[in-house]
Amino acid sequence: MTEQNPPHVPEHARTPAPELENVEDAAVELPLGMRVAAAWSWRLIVVGVAVAALLWLIVQVRIIVIPVIIAILFTALLHPIVAAFERRGWPRELGVVTALVTFVASVTLLITLIVTQLRRGLGDVTMRSTQAWDDFLHWLETAFGVSAAQVNGYIDQFMHTIDEHQSEIWTGALAITTTAGQVITGSLLALFSLIFLLIDGKRIWYWVLGFLPARAHAPADAAGVAGWASVGQYVRVQIFVAFVDAVGIGVGAAILGVPLAVPIAILVFLGSFIPFLGAITTGALAVFVALVYNGPITAIIMFGIVILVNQVEGHVLQPLVMGNAVSVHPLGVVLAVSAGALLAGIPGALFAVPLAAAASAIVNTLNERRWDPDRDPVAEYLKRQKVHRLAKHRARRAARIEPRGGTA
Structure with a gap:
């Protein structure tokens, strides 16, 4: 019987089995997705703690x-x-x-x-508001059988609740007491x-x-300049948006014969600096005055004008004018205003959009690396200031010496 050769075993099959501890390490190794999630998680926690500390300060x-x-x-x-x-x-x-x-x-x-x-x-x-309220109470009693005493009781209870929670209503995280x-x-x-x-x-x-360290001067300067330009564009565009809101509501009130059209337009202009919320709140004042003076039909028409003006602002001015100038999506504007109002009340709603615009410009500049790494803007500025002071000193010195030379 002839002796047969053993079957050929591939090289990788002849390698010794891994040690037991290596097998255990391989068994407990986290998947790539878990490792990435963990890496992002602790970094986000650090960023969140830093932001919370900054807000607290x-x-x-x-x-x-x-x-x-x-x-x-x-x-x-x-x-x-x-x-x-x-x-x-x-x-x-x-x-x-x-x-x-x-x-x-x-x-x-x-x-x-x-x-x-x-x-x-x-x-x-004031007089017409009192009369309109009395008429409204009489209508409630006639139509629904609700007495004026019951309505006044509900109102007193509501005002009492507001008084009990006045501190929570009027004081936000950034609200300044009105002393x-x-x-x-x-x-x-x-x-x-x-x-x-x-x-x-x-x-x-x-x-x-x-x-800051010298190597951070160029990126910080580029980001700061971009944020400053974004804030300037926001302020100027917001004035234009507020002017359009004020003219639209004010002219509408004047055409309908609503009194106090001029102060209403000015209040709308000032209120429009709080995006979305300000114009609606001040526009409600125009509707109230129209209801008191001109009746429900005029008030309904005035309400339609306020809604139309706010629709033009929300769908034309904010997306096109404000969005192009500030590079913040209208949804971002709404979320920023809502978050600012929730965290800091009126100051938060007022400052939310310019801060969001500046943050967007700063982040975009840093991500795109829009700066020259070989220049130091602080050193250049100090050098220009030194040259400027030296030139002024020489000019003053020449001005003092020139009359003496002339008299000689």
């Missing part, structure tokens, strides 16, 4: 933060006036004074129009911040950048 110093943010928004609005003076070679201080005078004159005009118009018609509005001292302090801080930002905003910005 802002809440603690809210009496400083809110006036400074207001000053930044007004600086973005008035800075083009100062820049126009600089482009023409005129003194920067003259541009700052012109911008401040324009701002104060505009605010004074709006307040004067509101006060004078409301003073003329407020007493009549006279804090209002005056906040107003003065906002005014002084506005003046210094207009006069020396670039120097303040590069002073802040100086605290």
Whole structure:
């Protein structure tokens, strides 16, 4: 019987079996999806803790933060006036004074129009509102058998509930208590911040950048400039949107013969700086005045005008004008305003969109790396300032020496 050769065994089959501990390691190794999820999870937790700490710090110093943010928004609005003076070679201080005078004159005009118009018609509005309420109670009693005493009891109970929860309603995370001292302090801080930002905003910005490492100067400067440009575009576009809302509702009220059309339009203009919510709230005032003075038919027509104006804002102005200028989707605007109002009340709703616009521009700039890594903007600015101071010193020195040379 001939001896047969053993069957050929492949090389990989002849390798020794793995050790037991290696088998156990392979058995407990997490899938790739779990490892990626875990890596993202702890990073998101760290980011969330950092954001929570930042929000906590802002809440603690809210009496400083809110006036400074207001000053930044007004600086973005008035800075083009100062820049126009600089482009023409005129003194920067003259541009700052012109911008401040324009701002104060505009605010004074709006307040004067509101006060004078409301003073003329407020007493009549109160009297007609009382009469309309009595008529409404009489209609309820006639149509549904509900007495005026029952309705007043429900209203008293509702007002009592509001009084019990007044602190939760009117105080948010960033809300400032309305004591006279804090209002005056906040107003003065906002005014002084506005003046210094207009006069020396670039120097303040590069002073802040100086605290960062040198390699972070270029990306931080590019991101900051992009965020600042986005905030400026938002403020200017929001003024246009508010003007359209005010003109639409004000002209509609005037055509229908609704009294107080001018103060209503001004209130709509001011309220429109809170996107989506402000124009609706102030438009409800126009509907109420139309109901009290002109009856339910005019009030229904006025309500239709308010809805039409808000639809134009929501479907035309916000997506096209605001979306193109700020690069924030209308859904993002709605969510930002809602979250801001939920977390911080009225200040949160007011500041939500510009902060979201600035954050979007900053993130896009950092993601796309839109900066020159070989330049240091802080060093360049300090060098320009040094050259500028040296030139001014030489000019003053030449001005002192020239008369002596002439007399000699």
